[in-house]
Amino acid sequence: MPDDETETRTDNRVSHPIFARFYARASAAMERGGIGEHRDRLLAGLAGRVIEVGAGNGLNFTHYPPQVERVLAIEPDPHLRSLAEQAATQAPVPVEVVSGVADRLPAADAAFDAAVVSLVLCSVPDQARALAEVRRVVRGGGQLRFLEHVRADGPRLARLQRLLDATVWPVFGGGCHSGRDTVAAIQAAGFQITSIERFRFPDGRIPFPTAPHVRGAATRPDDDVHDTETR
Numbered sequence: 072m073p074d075d076e077t078e079t080r081t082d083n084r085v086s087h088p089i090f091a092r093f094y095a096r097a098s099a100a101m102e103r104g105g106i107g108e109h110r111d112r113l114l115a116g117l118a119g120r121v122i123e124v125g126a127g128n129g130l131n132f133t134h135y136p137p138q139v140e141r142v143l144a145i146e147p148d149p150h151l152r153s154l155a156e157q158a159a160t161q162a163p164v165p166v167e168v169v170s171g172v173a174d175r176l177p178a179a180d181a182a183f184d185a186a187v188v189s190l191v192l193c194s195v196p197d198q199a200r201a202l203a204e205v206r207r208v209v210r211g212g213g214q215l216r217f218l219e220h221v222r223a224d225g226p227r228l229a230r231l232q233r234l235l236d237a238t239v240w241p242v243f244g245g246g247c248h249s250g251r252d253t254v255a256a257i258q259a260a261g262f263q264i265t266s267i268e269r270f271r272f273p274d275g276r277i278p279f280p281t282a283p284h285v286r287g288a289a290t291r292p293d294d295d296v297h298d299t300e301t302r
């Protein structure tokens with residue numbers, strides 16, 4: 072679907088100009104802090120056609136392995152999308168950056184061998200709907216790779232996350248929620264988790280609200296009988 076067609080939809084507009092500029096800078100610091108190693112592991116072994124949802128400023132692009140034939144990168148925010156377009160020119164594999172939202176991916180059913188979400192399922196308005204869309208566009212037997220900050224295991228940090236998510240965090244974080252149970256949402260969407268690693272990033276003495284992370288892979292079952300009608 073051409074870019075201009077996706078941009079005419081009113082529900083495609085996700086624009087957080089202040090957050091987008093903040094993220095463009097903060098993400099560079101996160102790369103220096105080591106998140107890039109997680110991006111490498113997130114994408115290792117991928118091949119074929121890949122859709123990346125909420126690509127931001129395109130920091131995953133240089134980490135795609137050469138076996139990936141092409142990446143369709145969806146990014147709704149205009150500022151981040153233009154940075155992603157620049158990043159795409161440096162990618163080792165063909166990357167096309169288009170406007171779109173997770174709720175309504177501009178892609179055909181089963182068109183991709185894999186989907187990638189990193190630090191995105193915290194921000195989509197409806198995780199179940201976004202993941203249903205991901206399941207729709209990934210072929211049976213295809214993969215979902217995820218790198219997300221998630222709900223804390225410990226009750227104190229989880230309580231702080233709940234408080235922040237009900238107040239300031241989404242307002243200042245471009246719609247981000249610090250403590251979603253994203254792994255449960257991935258499973259509820261019909262994906263089978265095949266690998267998962269839990270880690271803290273950053274790993275300081277005083278835990279940051281978004282420190283608990285997961286990185287992993289899940290498969291859309293071959294005989295997927297989930298209802299794929301999401302529109």
Ligand SMILES: C[S@@+](CC[C@H](N)C(=O)[O-])C[C@H]1O[C@@H](n2cnc3c(N)ncnc32)[C@H](O)[C@@H]1O
Nearest residue numbers: 085125126127130148172173189190191194195
């Ligand atoms: C924290 S940034 C992460 C960017 C990138 N994936 C990364 O790993 O650095 C969150 C991204 O989610 C995008 N986003 C927010 N709401 C979205 C939605 N409804 N659909 C798709 N992307 C969305 C934002 O525009 C932003 O690029």
